[in-house]
Amino acid sequence: MIWKTIHWTINLIFWIALGLILTGMIKSRRSAKIINHDQIEFAPRWFVVWAWLFVALRMSFLVPDYVKQGLGKPWDFITGAALGVGVLASLSSIPGTLIVSHDGLKQVYWFWRNKQIRWGEIVEINTGEKGKGRTVTVKGANGTTIVHSGELPDRPRFLLELKQHCGENLPPDFPREPVASA
Helix, strand or coil: CHHHHHHHHHHHHHHHHHHHHHHHCCCCCCCCEEEECCEEEECCCHHHHHHHHHHHHHHHHHHHHHHHHCCCCHHHHHHHHHHHHHHHHHHHCCCCEEEEECCEEEEECCCCCCEEEEHHHEEEEECCCCCCCCCEEEEECCCCEEEECCCCCCHHHHHHHHHHHHHHHCCCCCCCCCCCCC
């Protein structure tokens, strides 16, 4: 009886976590956080990150069972392998915290290598189509790419920071959408 209750509770938490992830993917209306006078942080919601980790952990417990059963059944093995790849993909797709400082842009990930681009090294800024784009992609001279995705807060503030630091190298109509003043 107690195991059924525990199993039911874990399944309920799993579905709640999936709901939190989906609501966290909706365009964030939060403001960026000013760390100190020269750093601004664009971080995902903490509960979305923990929900993402819970879902990945729950899926990872299913992988060994499917792979073990799959030694005699090819479809179970393929399902286990696909779940394993899905766990790795979900962990690598957790949005990183973006930090804007006087030196440049830095993106800090939980399970990935951190990225950094100095202001003078930026060669391309892609804001997507007007009104449709949710991501801002910044490319550096060495091929490094930093992405401000829809899960991160305050896109207008991020565009304003890009305009302030790279203004002389940007087209006059950048970003072709309204930006909030600092």
